[in-house]
Amino acid sequence: MKEFEEVVKNFKKEIVKKVKKPRIWKEKDVLDGKVVNAFVLILRTKGCFWAKESGCSMCGYYRETYDAGYEEIKKQIDEAYMQYEGEEIVKIFTSGSFLDEREVPKELRDYIFKKFSKAKKIIVETRPEFVDALEEISSEIRLEVAMGLESANNKVLEYSINKGFTFEEWRKSAEKVISYGRELKVYILIKPPFLTEKDAIKDAIRSAEKVKGIATTISFNPVSIHGKTLVEYLWKKGLYSPPWLWSVVEVLKETRKIYDGYIKCDVIAGGKERGSHNCGKCDKDVLKAIKNFNFTQNVKEFDNLKCACQEEWKDLLEIEEFFKG
Ligand code: SF4
Ligand SMILES: [Zn+2]
16 A cells, blocks of 8 residues: 555655664573573664664664664774674574675675674575575574564554565465574564554464464564654654553463464553553553563463552553454
């Protein structure tokens, strides 16, 4: 839908790109069932081609990018490597597609893999258009490919997210990732715009159902409000609110019943106005339970959560459906 693409694109008109340093941090993650150290590097590159053409309605990552050339990206990698202390997992993100040569030239891709060859696993992100590049990457590297799907519903992909591909196209690329012997992580969104809270929960669970058997990890992303996006515009007008944390818990509990792989959920801006939140009183406890679930994978983490706002959330699920007609 060309009109919707134009609407989403318009939010980026006044962004000024400044030279930025790579972002680097360390965190805990899970590797083969064990909690290990992970090194995260966000390279500043040209960024996602789709964000330039139009972009996804909730994504503000293009603000993190700028037109870095070959030498500059190489310098960023060297700078990052100085801080690397042998962490088992290395995550290299570009606010776009690591496998798109316009962002990371092939030689630099190989340079990165050589530098971080001690890592037990390297994780990169890409859109489905670029998975054929996997053919050129040594099979000795244990590589996990994280590929955003957001929703397996084509209507949601087109009219709510403006993802620029269909579920079938994503699925074809996902099969290729597996055929190249790589692990596949899929990002699924919780509460894209224009969906009721109840429909958003259902959409996330159905999407999980549709990727089982192919994705080794499902990473749920509850929507947070990024600046200069359609979602921010709707939020400011009172037409959108990020998902309740109770909805996130519901998605995790239900997905655990139907999916055998590893499930994770990083709640960006959790408990804040711009992120997934509840009443304010219980947010900390719920966020802690979600964090624990990421490590234990056990839904018992959610057993003792209780708050008066749970009733309010349940009411909202019903009321919104009633007004939908
Ligand atoms: S969500 Fe991913 S595919 Fe969509 S615009 Fe952002 S970086 Fe590009
Ligand atoms: Zn509460």
